[in-house]
Amino acid sequence: MFEIQLGPAGAVIMAGRLDATQCEAALKFLDGLAAQAEPRVIDLSRLEYIASAGLRVFLLTQKRSKESGAGVRLINVAPQVYDIFRYAGFDRIFDITRAGG
């Protein structure tokens, strides 16, 4: 089960499991958002699992956001998901904050 929606403060909220079957929907949602000058904030406090296909979604979103001069900020990242970003070396690619950090 995976959910993606726009929160009241304008942050994208992801919840559940972001695996290969959900990537297309996630990418489509993120692509559909209007380009903005400020970094796109994505709240991952309720994201429980991420597969490599999910990491691709973030990389592509980051690449597109950077092209428009912004970027992606990942906030409230659950420890088990944060560790995957860190081990993969993506903590140097994204502005990323661990939940409770």
Place this chain on the structure above:
Amino acid sequence: MNDTWLIRAPIALVPVLLFLGALVQGDSYKLLRFKTVLTIAAAGALAAGASYVANVWAYGHFAGDFQSYSRYVSPWIEESLKAVVLAFLIRTRRVGLPVDAGIAGFAIGTGFGLVENLYYLASRPDSALAVQVIRGFGTAIMHGGTATVLAMISVMLYERRPNGGLHLMLPGFLAAVALHAGFNQLLMRPALATLATVLVLPLVIYLVFQHSERVLRDWLDTDLDSNVQLLELINSGTFLDSPLGRVLKSLRDRFRGEDLADMLCLLRLHGELALRAKGVLLLRESGMEELALDDETRDKLAELAQLERAIGRTGMLALRPLMLATGKDIWQLKLLGR
């Protein structure tokens, strides 16, 4: 240099270079850098030089005519020399997947074919234009194709037995010699040989590349999950209660406590570095700028090497059931160190 040379040289040299360029560009993971491909092609060119010397010597001792020599002897010599370059690349883990091995193989063949064609251009300046067409579209691409076949078959065999001997290159080598000899056999009808090469080899190589990229992507997905699960088990302190942990515990009567502690550290470090390597591949795949090797990863690679030494050969063998030890697993850590 005359006008005819300016027409003949591109025909003899450009097709194989374009094909090599297409292969390098078509690799989504950018497994081989442009500079590396050029170096490998240069090694292929050296192999062509060595092959010239060997062929002159062997033909001097051959009792039959040139046609028989080119069918039954020269393919063995030429494919052997190309295989030497490839064996070095595989054994030093500079290539480890069908995709990068295939590109490396084609680069070797490109270097080889270019030198051969330059030699023909220089030594037979008055040969018919059709000869250059055959050499450019036929012979050069054949050299690339046979080395690609040798490379991809060999790497697939090394994938299952990464520490296997040189004999694992034999099936690929025999296939390359058979293709080369078959091409030379068809040279009685050069147009047919060239047409067959241009139509069949690029298509086969393209299809195999597509398949290999899919396999690599699947591996990336499944192996990343395995690495994450292993690390979660170790970090949560529940590893020793898991099936894998029980295997490690079963080694207690054969190894000292500190060795077992090193083994656990090694498993964790291996998992972390494997994830880091997959991060590099994902970055390349998405076309993002790659990050320079950071101090933390460099330290981890050094620590991994130190742990491997401390555990020793017997300990590493005992760890095998716990660690994924396919060619790809070893290759991905080499990728980080490059």
